[in-house]
Amino acid sequence: MTNNIKILNLALIFIAIFLIDGLILPSIFGFRESIMVLVFLVAMILNWGVIIPVLGVGSIISLFLEFFWKMPPGSLVLMFLIAALIFFFISSFFSVKRIVGASILSLCLLSILGYNNFIIALEAFATFGVCFTLFDRVVEVRNS
């Protein structure tokens, strides 16, 4: 699986999601919560599991986001890697299907933010769906 990821396509999908999340959704539809790029990072882990290319690309993207959003250096990378570590241990005991993981995380978001913000949880769930579809069709090299 390691060699079956087209990193350039993955980067292009990230740029598209980054622009939709930071530019198009807030300016046209008034969605101000930057949740899509964070969902993208988690979607990579859920889709391919904890593998070296995912860790590398995820860390670079997290680092870029930290500088762009002016967060304390290392904070988002640390959160991403801790999420990866948690998933690594969970997946060594259970077989977690990506859609189940996405549903659980979206429901967690819904319970944290409250039912008045269900649209954010819905946005997160839709982003998971879009990411998984794009990963399957654009990023992964098919053997057939």
Added chain:
Amino acid sequence: MIKSPLKPLVVLLLAAFIIFILGNYMPLGKLWTIPGFAVDSLSYLFGRFNSFHKFADQIRQWRSLSIQNEQLLKENSDLLAGLSKLDILEKENDFLRKTLDIKQQTGKGIVYAQVFNFNFGPGGYNLLINKGAIDGVVKDDVVITEEKVLVGVIDEISENFSRVLFLSDPKFKITAKVMGGITAGIAKGALTEGMYFDLIAKEDEIKEGDILISTGNDMFPSALIVGTVAHVEINESQTFKKVRIDPAPAIKYLNGVIIIKRNP
């Protein structure tokens, strides 16, 4: 054979932890500068998309135009009455200023900036604007809209862009009062809840729909619009009322902002 990712994961975690610790003592964030053309292009695109949003919103609201028209006519007559009163007050004020030899203006400089990114995540609410250290922007400069609606304060500055702490961010605080009243307190950011207006005693007069403005008793200039009282909750067992504020509605169409500089 697939390599176990545990070893590189632990190495990366250690590296990130070291960067995180170092970042608390060294200004690593200042090394980063977004190219000027990227900032300008993003702010231009943001402005264009925002105009489209305004246009779409106006189409959606066409049904309520007659009600809005009535309200506007009433507000217009109220404003005219207010203007005539203001005219008299202005002359009186000018006279008093001259008498006391007070400077007519604050003498503070302003900078016009464009917003190019929002970061309204669970960790905090802030936005990026296309003016930075080279434009003379410094930390704690106040950011407002053209309508004198408070947006926030400059939190971090890079060479050509800055991060603005939005007024719904939990780190944001301002002393505010009810417009046309005497009730005053401290407004604090509360993320998705908007803001909370603290230290309002049970006997203080405040109701839903009241507009809050800055008092000028802190680093913020006076008479900036902070928001509207959305909900007032009175609990008999508590000394203070729980007041929730909706940040001012003009922020919905945030595009261009004005930075009031602390240093003239």
